[in-house]
Amino acid sequence: MNELTINLKPHDKIPMYEQIYSYIKNDIQGGRIAYGEKLPSTRALSRHLEVSRSTVELAYEQLLSEGYIESEPYRGFFAAKIEGLYHLPKVRARLPEKEAQKEEYQYDFTPNGVDLGSFPYHVWRKLSKDILMDDRTELFKSGDAQGEYSFRNAICSYLHQARGVNCTPEQIIIGAGSDYILMLLSTILGRGYRIAFEDPAYKQAYRVMESLAYETVPISLDQSGMCVGELEQSGADIAYVTPSHQYPTGIVMPMRRRMELLMWADKREDRYIIEDDYDSEFRYKGKPIPALQGYDAGGRVIYLGTFSRSVAPAIRLSYMVLPGPLLAKYQEKVKFISSTVSKVDQMIVQRFIEEGYYERHLNKTRALYKSRHDTMLEALRPLLAVCEVFGENAGVHLLLRFHAGVSEDELIRRAKECKIKVYGLSDYRVRRREGERATVLLGYANLSGEQIKEAVKQLTQCWGRITEQTE
Amino acid sequence: MNELTINLKPHDKIPMYEQIYSYIKNDIQGGRIAYGEKLPSTRALSRHLEVSRSTVELAYEQLLSEGYIESEPYRGFFAAKIEGLYHLPKVRARLPEKEAQKEEYQYDFTPNGVDLGSFPYHVWRKLSKDILMDDRTELFKSGDAQGEYSFRNAICSYLHQARGVNCTPEQIIIGAGSDYILMLLSTILGRGYRIAFEDPAYKQAYRVMESLAYETVPISLDQSGMCVGELEQSGADIAYVTPSHQYPTGIVMPMRRRMELLMWADKREDRYIIEDDYDSEFRYKGKPIPALQGYDAGGRVIYLGTFSRSVAPAIRLSYMVLPGPLLAKYQEKVKFISSTVSKVDQMIVQRFIEEGYYERHLNKTRALYKSRHDTMLEALRPLLAVCEVFGENAGVHLLLRFHAGVSEDELIRRAKECKIKVYGLSDYRVRRREGERATVLLGYANLSGEQIKEAVKQLTQCWGRITEQTE
Numbered sequence: 001m002n003e004l005t006i007n008l009k010p011h012d013k014i015p016m017y018e019q020i021y022s023y024i025k026n027d028i029q030g031g032r033i034a035y036g037e038k039l040p041s042t043r044a045l046s047r048h049l050e051v052s053r054s055t056v057e058l059a060y061e062q063l064l065s066e067g068y069i070e071s072e073p074y075r076g077f078f079a080a081k082i083e084g085l086y087h088l089p090k091v092r093a094r095l096p097e098k099e100a101q102k103e104e105y106q107y108d109f110t111p112n113g114v115d116l117g118s119f120p121y122h123v124w125r126k127l128s129k130d131i132l133m134d135d136r137t138e139l140f141k142s143g144d145a146q147g148e149y150s151f152r153n154a155i156c157s158y159l160h161q162a163r164g165v166n167c168t169p170e171q172i173i174i175g176a177g178s179d180y181i182l183m184l185l186s187t188i189l190g191r192g193y194r195i196a197f198e199d200p201a202y203k204q205a206y207r208v209m210e211s212l213a214y215e216t217v218p219i220s221l222d223q224s225g226m227c228v229g230e231l232e233q234s235g236a237d238i239a240y241v242t243p244s245h246q247y248p249t250g251i252v253m254p255m256r257r258r259m260e261l262l263m264w265a266d267k268r269e270d271r272y273i274i275e276d277d278y279d280s281e282f283r284y285k286g287k288p289i290p291a292l293q294g295y296d297a298g299g300r301v302i303y304l305g306t307f308s309r310s311v312a313p314a315i316r317l318s319y320m321v322l323p324g325p326l327l328a329k330y331q332e333k334v335k336f337i338s339s340t341v342s343k344v345d346q347m348i349v350q351r352f353i354e355e356g357y358y359e360r361h362l363n364k365t366r367a368l369y370k371s372r373h374d375t376m377l378e379a380l381r382p383l384l385a386v387c388e389v390f391g392e393n394a395g396v397h398l399l400l401r402f403h404a405g406v407s408e409d410e411l412i413r414r415a416k417e418c419k420i421k422v423y424g425l426s427d428y429r430v431r432r433r434e435g436e437r438a439t440v441l442l443g444y445a446n447l448s449g450e451q452i453k454e455a456v457k458q459l460t461q462c463w464g465r466i467t468e469q470t471e
Numbered sequence: 472m473n474e475l476t477i478n479l480k481p482h483d484k485i486p487m488y489e490q491i492y493s494y495i496k497n498d499i500q501g502g503r504i505a506y507g508e509k510l511p512s513t514r515a516l517s518r519h520l521e522v523s524r525s526t527v528e529l530a531y532e533q534l535l536s537e538g539y540i541e542s543e544p545y546r547g548f549f550a551a552k553i554e555g556l557y558h559l560p561k562v563r564a565r566l567p568e569k570e571a572q573k574e575e576y577q578y579d580f581t582p583n584g585v586d587l588g589s590f591p592y593h594v595w596r597k598l599s600k601d602i603l604m605d606d607r608t609e610l611f612k613s614g615d616a617q618g619e620y621s622f623r624n625a626i627c628s629y630l631h632q633a634r635g636v637n638c639t640p641e642q643i644i645i646g647a648g649s650d651y652i653l654m655l656l657s658t659i660l661g662r663g664y665r666i667a668f669e670d671p672a673y674k675q676a677y678r679v680m681e682s683l684a685y686e687t688v689p690i691s692l693d694q695s696g697m698c699v700g701e702l703e704q705s706g707a708d709i710a711y712v713t714p715s716h717q718y719p720t721g722i723v724m725p726m727r728r729r730m731e732l733l734m735w736a737d738k739r740e741d742r743y744i745i746e747d748d749y750d751s752e753f754r755y756k757g758k759p760i761p762a763l764q765g766y767d768a769g770g771r772v773i774y775l776g777t778f779s780r781s782v783a784p785a786i787r788l789s790y791m792v793l794p795g796p797l798l799a800k801y802q803e804k805v806k807f808i809s810s811t812v813s814k815v816d817q818m819i820v821q822r823f824i825e826e827g828y829y830e831r832h833l834n835k836t837r838a839l840y841k842s843r844h845d846t847m848l849e850a851l852r853p854l855l856a857v858c859e860v861f862g863e864n865a866g867v868h869l870l871l872r873f874h875a876g877v878s879e880d881e882l883i884r885r886a887k888e889c890k891i892k893v894y895g896l897s898d899y900r901v902r903r904r905e906g907e908r909a910t911v912l913l914g915y916a917n918l919s920g921e922q923i924k925e926a927v928k929q930l931t932q933c934w935g936r937i938t939e940q941t942e
Binding site: 064065066067068083084085086088089090091092093094095116117119121125128129132133137139140141142143149150154156157158161162169170175176177178179180183184187190191204207208211212213283284285286287288308313314315316333334337338341342343344345353354356358359360362363364366367368370 | 555564610620629648655662682683784816831833835837
């Protein structure tokens, strides 16, 4: 072969060398240039195409580097064998077999919402860009299995200052989301534990532990949270609790109960408390209560935290703080398991904390949620004739407990008729209870003040009617 | 309070409104402005500081949004209660308690290397930037537990074209790294399986399965890979195999053995084959052999793949393709477990595949590794008097089997004296074997051609001497 007539487009946004490269690549892939066939010299082709020689050289270099052509000293360039080369035609878009049926709601009072409008996109973009600029190979080498040390140090410092957690970076293990953290914890603990859950509970953790084949046992709550007497009776080895803001009832565990819980754990060697500090970030009245972990002298508390809630759900970044005995087990048994979080993501969040963005973001979302919380309480006033409100002043949802004679299902069904989604407390129960008063959760994190007012107004109308009927 | 004398720096890179914001914030945090104290009006402060009123308004807005001040209609702005506000002083850098002692090697023939120099940084940066620009809230909402559908579709298309894998996107589950994928798989399978591993084996997977409390059993290899007769005798339910390129021996499993393995699996309802297609991407001779999965009619093969090897170790992105029966179990039992990979990372890799970058990257690294492979074989010639080479033409390492009378430990020790790190095959064995000929692995992915030549020259010298002594 001596000629390649390529229809070059000099004003195209694809550079000239790339056009030459693609043309020859396609010809080799399509068999129009056969294995072993000689290509024109760079000088000849550049003259023929009326482009500079360096343009052709660039194209040939690209083809060489990807294995489409081979260079033989003093002889020139030849088409290579392509049977081992990757040729991946365009991906055809495909739709899921069954498109999930979306239920049509106008307002969704989900208790797991996050206000994504206040996510600091520009900061995220800037940090992400800076990090990909600064580092290069270091960033793409495999990292520390526990998470990068400097990132763990930043978390440690945050936990100490904001949550009163008492730990060193050595005790922190980073993982891609809270479900994964529990899976990893189970490899450290091993089998054979009986785990006590609050009832009603944070069901996701309950289900993860069940799927990991642990025996679970539900424990009732009183005004102070998990009943320690019942826990003692249950034969459980591990208590899974949410002391800063019980999920879903909103109970803040008082100091006395915290101490009882720690005493329970200290009674036997193999007892642990899993403290899930899930949405401790949002508290609207008084000082935040320090974490249970901060009072743990015996090395019994496993502390869990996450950025998925306080930053954004798509940020797959949670962590646990292991007490001494479990840290030793981790080092010995599962330290070899690779980290599940990319270094880039770790560095973005590290700088987010270190450069003060996290402080600002927390205060901003806290102020925002507080205002929605206040709007909600105000809007709910007309309903106080038929229910009482609890779980206020923290988190991102409230609970309404209705007077006797109203059923939860009916409340949810009526709300649905108004295209409003509300959540029944019984969904969070491990044990079904008969004869309990209907209780509904209303989350406000992803509704604006105006939406809250309008939605609650509609709820008041549709629920007002049920309660009249039942009276 | 009526005056705030702030020493503004008009030419600073920090904007004026930000300087005012920080000054007032610090005064409130430090108690110099007490709770309830009135702030100057925006008009008064702008006149006093000689800045525009909108600058002061911007600063006040920021303070309001973060909860430091409150606005009262017709009365003005007042310092808020700050006890609930986050104040996170600067993170103090800390060094790890024990800095890992780095052994000083000049050359490291690790079989797990990746050439990070060829990582397409600019493409990664561009894709990452584009994605953070395009989408906004959608990107930070929690995603599909299995991984985004469009991303699974792109992987499905790649697997079909490049690996002959026969699946739909519905069968693919994305996860943060291969260790995690195995942990997730174990929640789908449940307890009670006996898992057969090749011996020598890919130890990481072996250790993960052991840490998940599975019973494991080692199976010998012959020229064709795992011995199916021994597998049948072992009482195993699951066979973990690396047919495209056995790790670490480099055996490519021939079609006949693949069929025997599939027949073994088909004999009983609850038997499965885990096909780890770990570094199938790199093959330097002939056409790539399609995956075992492509021949599986009975729904017995669980296919594992990863981008950590073919793109970069820090990309925590692996996947599995589940056969029908296990997909049903997944849907039923563990579908609720959240994805461990952020949407941003999924979208970057998706576009990397769809826009042709992955094809180019694979061909480029393949050409690069092939040239290192060839250089290595050439450089090893003088050693052929004392050893034989095997495992060539695929993967990123070779093996040297030495003549009788030389010990593996001695070879490794001597290499270490020359500051060269090599790896003994016995590290990959599940069962220690006595009297086996010394075998050493030499990986070449992260050494340049020149480095390979120099390091092998030094090895030839130091090993030549041992073998002389032992003869």
